[in-house]
Amino acid sequence: MDFAKGHGTGNDFVIVPDLEDALPLKDAQVAALCDRRFGIGGDGLLRVAPSDDPAAEWFMDYRNADGSIAEMCGNGVRVFVRYLLERGLATGPEVAVATRAGVKNVVVEDDGLRVDMGPAVFGPPSQASVEGFTWPGQAVSMGNPHLVCHLGDEAELEALELFHQPRYDEAVFPDGVNVEFSVGAAPHVRMRVHERGVGETASCGTGACAVAAVALRHAGQDTGTCRVDLPGGTLTVTVTDETVYLAGPAVIVAEGTFRF
């Protein structure tokens, strides 16, 4: 099976071109491809399939490393478009991509790609616990679910054990949740994330959008631009009255053939 490998700020993906929509991958196959020792390795998988939506030619079938389905992936959609452009499957500078969270418009810029992610939808306050410590947090949907917890200082952020899934209120997040921990204040924050279906990752685009939206709101701003530093790099998030834009790099690093 042909594959490519790419990443956006260290959030890495196996890309599977399925241009005839003939490869509906099972959870176990996705997990095998994403396995870092026995497979190619990735935080998730992007299957390139034809779209049913007339507004987009291609559908990003995003799967987490454990095979589970997620609605949206902000780093993944930039990598997806980079792949389409490099393979001649789309022409820039604007590319529409169908996702489970609707059609997303991606624009190629000099230093990366910018995605119209749609609005950040605030949910109720909630909380997350790690190793017996509990922090208040804010539920935010970017199409997929997030819980943003703001911490006191950098040392607290660095010390967090995020190998295991933080505990959260399953009544608020019945489908699981991506949990972000942040420090700093708009217009410049730093974060780490434990992703649903994956574990700790070097970056999360939808998570960065959620963190930036919360940071701007804490600063008394409904709109504005926020730099978000993650272990894998920097993303820029701009919140307007209508939507959230996510900007950052995306690269394809390998292509090959995988044997199941």
Ligand SMILES: N[C@@H](CCC[C@H](N)C(=O)O)C(=O)O
């Ligand atoms: N890394 C992604 C988010 C991927 C989906 C997430 N793990 C979920 O289950 O919702 C991003 O860059 O947004």
